Amino acid sequence: MLEVIAISASYNHKPIIEDISLRLDKGSVLALIGPNGSGKTTFIRAISGVLPLRKGTVKVDGQDINNMSPQQRARKIAVVPQARSFPAAFTAEEVVALGRTPHLNWLGKVTERDMVIIEEALEKMDLTALRSRAVSELSGGEQQRLFLARSLAQGSPLLLMDEPTTHLDLQYQLSLMERIYQLAHPSDDELAKGVQPRTVVIAIHDLNLISRYADQVGLLVGGRLITLGKPQVVLTPELLSSAYNLPLQVIHERGFTLVMPSNPPEGRKDQ
Amino acid sequence: MHKQNTLSPYLIITLILIASAVLSVAVGSVFIPLPTLWDVLSSAIRGTASTLDPEGVYLKILSGLRLPRMLMLAMVGAALAGSGGAYQGLFRNPLADPFLIGVSSGAGLGAVLAMLAKSPYTPAGLISVPLAAFCGALLTVLVVALLARVGRTVPTTNLILAGVAVSSFASAVTSALMIHSTGELRRALVWLMGGAIMTGWSPILAVLPYVLIALTGLVLIGHPLNVLQFGEEQALQLGIRVQRARWITIALATLATAAAVAFAGIIGFIGLVVPHIIRMLWGGDYRRLIPLSMLGGASLLLLTDVAARTVIAPQEIPVGIITALLGAPFFLWILKLSKAQNYW
Numbered sequence: 060m061l062e063v064i065a066i067s068a069s070y071n072h073k074p075i076i077e078d079i080s081l082r083l084d085k086g087s088v089l090a091l092i093g094p095n096g097s098g099k100t101t102f103i104r105a106i107s108g109v110l111p112l113r114k115g116t117v118k119v120d121g122q123d124i125n126n127m128s129p130q131q132r133a134r135k136i137a138v139v140p141q142a143r144s145f146p147a148a149f150t151a152e153e154v155v156a157l158g159r160t161p162h163l164n165w166l167g168k169v170t171e172r173d174m175v176i177i178e179e180a181l182e183k184m185d186l187t188a189l190r191s192r193a194v195s196e197l198s199g200g201e202q203q204r205l206f207l208a209r210s211l212a213q214g215s216p217l218l219l220m221d222e223p224t225t226h227l228d229l230q231y232q233l234s235l236m237e238r239i240y241q242l243a244h245p246s247d248d249e250l251a252k253g254v255q256p257r258t259v260v261i262a263i264h265d266l267n268l269i270s271r272y273a274d275q276v277g278l279l280v281g282g283r284l285i286t287l288g289k290p291q292v293v294l295t296p297e298l299l300s301s302a303y304n305l306p307l308q309v310i311h312e313r314g315f316t317l318v319m320p321s322n323p324p325e326g327r328k329d330q
Numbered sequence: 331m332h333k334q335n336t337l338s339p340y341l342i343i344t345l346i347l348i349a350s351a352v353l354s355v356a357v358g359s360v361f362i363p364l365p366t367l368w369d370v371l372s373s374a375i376r377g378t379a380s381t382l383d384p385e386g387v388y389l390k391i392l393s394g395l396r397l398p399r400m401l402m403l404a405m406v407g408a409a410l411a412g413s414g415g416a417y418q419g420l421f422r423n424p425l426a427d428p429f430l431i432g433v434s435s436g437a438g439l440g441a442v443l444a445m446l447a448k449s450p451y452t453p454a455g456l457i458s459v460p461l462a463a464f465c466g467a468l469l470t471v472l473v474v475a476l477l478a479r480v481g482r483t484v485p486t487t488n489l490i491l492a493g494v495a496v497s498s499f500a501s502a503v504t505s506a507l508m509i510h511s512t513g514e515l516r517r518a519l520v521w522l523m524g525g526a527i528m529t530g531w532s533p534i535l536a537v538l539p540y541v542l543i544a545l546t547g548l549v550l551i552g553h554p555l556n557v558l559q560f561g562e563e564q565a566l567q568l569g570i571r572v573q574r575a576r577w578i579t580i581a582l583a584t585l586a587t588a589a590a591v592a593f594a595g596i597i598g599f600i601g602l603v604v605p606h607i608i609r610m611l612w613g614g615d616y617r618r619l620i621p622l623s624m625l626g627g628a629s630l631l632l633l634t635d636v637a638a639r640t641v642i643a644p645q646e647i648p649v650g651i652i653t654a655l656l657g658a659p660f661f662l663w664i665l666k667l668s669k670a671q672n673y674w
Contacts, residue, residue, distance in 0.1 A: 109563050133569030146422075146559035148614025153556075160557050161569035167553025167617060193613075213568070 060085040060258045061106070061217055066115030068105040074113070075101040076282040083275065085216070086256030088243045090269045092293075093279035094303055099262035102279065103221050106260070108132045119217055133161035137210035139220040147195035151205055154194055155180050158212030177212050184208040184238065200231035207238065218242065220261040224268065232268060240272045270294060270316035278302055290316060339612045343625040350632040351404065355396040357636050359644055362388055399529045402593060403635050403649075404628035405541045406527070407600055409590040411627020412548045413583035414601020415608075415620045419555035420579045421475075421484045424606070424664055428587040429598030430490060432474050432497030433467045437591035439500040440466020442507055456536035464540075464588035470496055471584050521595040527635075527649070528593045540589035545624060547582040552617030555579065559614070597650045599657020600627050606664055 061083040068076050076098040083089050091099045104110040106117045108124045117124045119135045127135070137158070145154070158180065159173045169177070181187045184204040189197060197205060203223055210218055220239070224232040242257045250256075263269065269276055269290055276293040278286045280302045286293050294316050300307045306321040356362045362370070366382045370389050373380040383389055410428060417426035417433075428434050444462035445455065474496050478488035554575040557565045565572050590597070604626045608619055631649070634656070638649045 104563075107567055109566050128569075129566055129571055130569035133567060136567070138564070138567040140560070140564055146556075146614055148609055149556075149559070150613065153613070153615055157557055157560070157568065160553075163553070165553065166550060167556065 060120060061260070062116075062118040062121075063106060064116045064118070066105060066117060067113045068101055068110050069113055070101055070110065074282065076105065076279075078115075079279075079284045080115075081277060081284065081287055083258055083260070085258050086243050087274040088240060088259045088261065088272060089275045089277060090273035090290075091260065091262045091277045091279060092264070092266060092269065097279040097302075098282040099279055100221050101282075103138070103219050103260065103262055107136055107138045107219050130161050133213065133215065135215050136217045136219060137213040137215035139206050139210045139218060139223055141222055141225060145194050145202070145206075147193060149194050150191050151186055151194065151197065151201075152177070152181065152190040154205055155186070155208045155212050158209035159214075161213060161215075176214060180208040180212040183211060199226050200228070200235070203227060203231070203235060204238075207235070211242070216255065216257060218257050218259045220259065222262055222264065224263065224265060232265070236268050236272045243274070266294065266299070266318040267316070294318060296321075339608075339618065339622055340625070343622055343629070347404075347625050347629045347632075350629040350636075351400055353636055354400045354403065354632040355392060358391075358396060358639060360388075360391060362391070367392075395529060398531050398534050399527060399635075400632065401534055402527055402529065402537065403631050405534075405537060406590040406594040406597065407627040407629070407631025408545060408624035409541055409586040409627075410597060410600040410631070411604035411623040412545055412620055413586040413590075414627075415605035415616070415623040416548050416551070416555065416579055416583040416586075417601070418605055419558065419616050419619075420576060420583065421489060422559060422561070423484060423489055424667075425490055425602065425661070427599065427602035428467075428583070428590075429596065430602065430661070431471065431493035432495075432500065433471050433584060433587045434591050434596045434598065435497040435500035435504070436470025437463040437467035437588040438596050439504045439507075440464070440469075440588070441592045442504050446507060456532060460537070460540055460589055460592035463592035464585055466500070467584045467588040467591070468581075470500060471580060527595070533593055537589050537593045540585060544582050544586035544589060547578070548586065549621050549624075551575070551579055551582065552615070552620055555616040555620075595648075595650060597631070597653050599653045599661065600631055602664070603657055603660050604630055606660075 061081075063079060063081045065078050065080050066076065067074060067078055079102065081089075091102060093099055101110065105112055106124070108117075108127070108129075112125070122135070124132055124136070149157075156169060156173075156177050159169060159177065160167070162173065163169065178187075181190055184207055186201070186205060186208055189201060194202065194205065203226075207223070218239075223239070224235055227235060239259055239261065243259050245254045245256055261273075273290055275287060276290050277284055278293050278298060285302065286298055294309055296307055296309050299309070299318060300321075308319055308321045310317040310319065352364070352367070356364065356367055366388060369382045370380045370392060374389055374393070379386075380389065413433075414427045417428060417431065418424060420426070421431075440462040441459050443466070444459045447458070474489070474492045475484065477492035477496070478484045480488060554565075554570055557568050557570045558572070558575060560568070562572050565575075587601075605619060605623045608622045608626055612618060612622065631653075634652045635649045638647045638652050641647060
């Protein structure tokens, strides 16, 4: 579904990611992990088409994204932004409706079919009751769900997300990740109704959420993809300790994988 | 989004506009009562003599002075408010206004340069003055945007400071030019204060093409402006050709401002006040905000002009002075509101 072939990209003339290749099948969640500055955000921006590639090719459903117009690209790839820049005067419904942009003409006129899709996206993210609220009146968790709803309305098979769980409390983190997982793995009911599984690439810091929700994990260090594989293959003390430059232990407990620092806090005497 | 929500604002604003237009033609040194006004206009349309105006005095006042003035003011108000709304969307900045960001002064400088060469009332002047105003305005908006830009955004403070600086520069050059040309001095000064709205039918015909193109265009770019509110990167990810949308918006908003300035002088704050009131009442969707702002801008300028003509009658206050008196406190209020975050 997604093919990344030997891409390199720079930001402000500084090379950030180098020679990254990966393939991702339809209906899977890829979590990108790595220390700050390892190139996760740059990778997301590069495969979304907003950051020109220095080398390499990105293909979605076999098509090179460089040969697509912004509109064609937006029909294939939806990006869930970190909820930072948003128009406060818009209502939740208006924001979700703008997700239909790649399917609309210059005037932005929505059809009946668009309305149905907007409605479904609102419903799926539990935003129906909040539809007439101004974006500025929503909580951080609601705003994050709103942007997810907007990208659902966009209808693109590939979803890219940069740190969607930042600023969310534990409850919202879990519920957001739960929803993201379900987008890639629709229930039998949904599949019977023709819901297509989405493919998700997500940059994330929280290592403990990953084993629960990711199908694949990619570990980025210094702009290079060090490892790509199932969570249990990548989440090992050896790989993580060297990537984060910190002794880490990995605990398997009742089916969960937990990553913790091995050393006790320095200077703390009561433990 | 819903039909019942979009119909009523248009109805309300249109009714206000009609009332303002009637007031504007009725009030003046000679007050024309409404029944007379109706009789004079309807019999003029039918081609018969009015029973309430047997000598045709009122008809002369209306067709020679007040109707063209009313139409000109309505177009200028619509152009200023429409371009103000578009600039606010373009810069994603609540304080963008053609006057505050210096575009009006740039247009003014261009217009004065052309006026020095040709009197604005000659056919050559009617064509060259708005063109020169457009060039001046376009140059100013580009300089201001370049100066104020920090990376990908245009912070409010920078925008206003750059606007003030460039605007002062343009005004200084304009003043220097006016001192040089003694004969035109008084006229140009009054014009600069927004007190020399060009009247008569030929300026109306001259401004019409600019206003029609600019306003139609601005009404049609509401959707791309909406998407641009998410920022450049998200707009691109939503499938908008960002640079093209921006240039079209700049060209249209600047054309509207230049037309307004060339035919009515510099009138500030209409472009700030009106879109804000509309946004507070009916939300931020630019597909609705821009046309509603135009109707509201036309109404507000007509009402301001009525005040300008009556407050110290028979003397007339330049209408730009009144808009500044009303607009400046509003500007400060918006400044405070926009600091409180949840409004813009």
